[in-house]
Amino acid sequence: TGSTRPQRLLKAVQKNASRGDPQSVISAIDRFCHSSEWAMNVGDEKGVILDSVVCEVSPGCALELGTYCGYSTVRIGRLLPPGAKLITLEFNPDYAKVARQVIDFAGLQEKVLLVEGPSGDLIPKMKEQYGITTFDLVFLDHWKDRYLPDTKLLEECGLLRKGSILLADNVICPGTPDYLAYVRSSPRYESKYFKSHLEYTKVEDGLEKSIFLG
């Protein structure tokens, strides 16, 4: 039987990147997606915005919703301060299998914990099972209709603190209208849109950065 796109993306990393070098892993995936096959990674253009927010927040504890092949996991993980942790949630076992190998190839397995399962089930277990108090940064990149319910769940579980940052991918394409309306109208958030393009294309997309005000 044939290979899947995530498996072909992993082969491209193993062939073109250097083990232990996160930047080479990022470049290998971007080259694969520009020249060979489009894939739903945050990509190089939106990735630079993600990098700047990670550096600004310098999170001790970060959460990613939607690992896919681990591209943004590596982008975030490579910028974490010493001792900081990133938890990334992936429900699809085939994606998780590829992502673990990409994360390991980049040499970030000490900083990143990939947990398999749906966000709605795992978020309520974060304090008890993973010893989390609050997240300094949350990167939302999973099913677009889960952004709003999972944000409310993070609030309800006391996993956000005054100043926690939510950064959401794809708020224009495919779009997350209910989430955008919520964070832009709620008095509990200060929101800002970073205009960009859908990964590897000229189509408009962007990231929404929202500060939880407590």
Ligand SMILES: Cn1ncc2cc([C@H](O)c3cccc(CNC(=O)c4cc(-c5ccc(F)cc5)cc(O)c4O)c3)ccc21
């Ligand atoms: C509940 N739960 N908990 C964990 C968890 C993890 C997952 C998976 O990681 C997963 C699987 C499939 C789809 C997604 C969402 N991503 C997208 O759908 C997307 C689409 C496009 C695009 C844009 C234009 C197109 F023409 C086609 C696709 C561009 C983008 O950047 C995307 O992120 C995420 C899912 C639910 C999960």
Ligand SMILES: [Mg+2]
């Ligand atoms: Mg995305």
